[in-house]
Amino acid sequence: METDVPCICPLCRGTAEVAGVLRGGSPTFQDREYTYWRCAACGFVWCDTEPAPYDDDYWGTVDVRWQQRDGGIGQVSDFLLPLGVGSLRLIDYGCGKGTLVRLLRQHGHDAVGVDAFEPETDHTFRTVERTGFAPGTADAATAVEVFEHLSVEEARAALGEIRSVLAPGGMLLITTPFVDVAGPLVPQDWWAARPPWHRSLYSHKAMRRLLTEGRFNWVTFPDPAQVALARSGPPLVMGGETAEDRNRFRATEAELASLREHCARLQERVERVRRLWLFKAYRALKRLLRR
Ligand SMILES: [Zn+2]
8 A cells, every 4th residue: 555645544534644653563563564554534543453462472572450440441441340249240242351341249249251262251252143232231341452452443343242232321441542532653663553463543533433433422532541432332423312312311420420439439448448458567567576
């Protein structure tokens, strides 16, 4: 592909230009160059490449500890864990090795994971159908660091699958390295682009478009800034929603505020337990030294 010729955005059909050329993000791919394009209209950044396998080469480049604490899983659990015990039927789409699913289960949620590239276990499945969740019955779905791996076509199909399992008004939480937060693409030095795995980098505007097209509504980008939150149908016409719809979705904002309060309290409890544990360890050590 000639890199000086503008090309067409697969999301909005706007005109795109080269955003940068990067080397592959693992030893296997470091000698190859990947061209990323940016749409002038919607800010979507993408690389037109085939997906690479999710093998040891891939997992070796993933900073799992960062992902869990500050990245996607940390951000999603901030929202979901304070929701109480046994209260939600959840599906984690693109669950990888099932870390978030295990965490949610520990907190009493009825959670299952879906990942076409990982082996099946007692709580993770290859397809949505195999989860055993009946269509339209899940309260919430999460997609943690998944959409950057998919082409636009694959992302549309993924949203269709997620929508099929969500109850009307069900919540979808997406984390992905949004370009609004990650900043402009600088060749050779841009953490969000990891070719050939990260093929799609969304602006908030582009993600809103993808979700709205996929019949998700009330798209918001709450803090932490790498999170998109949306609700599944019914499809709303601008200004044509019923009072009932408005009330249902308005309650969500209050719900979010209360979630943040819960999070703060949870964090306090964790700190208290940690201090207590330190105090006990200190006393035990003192007793030992006295002998
Ligand atoms: Zn576009």
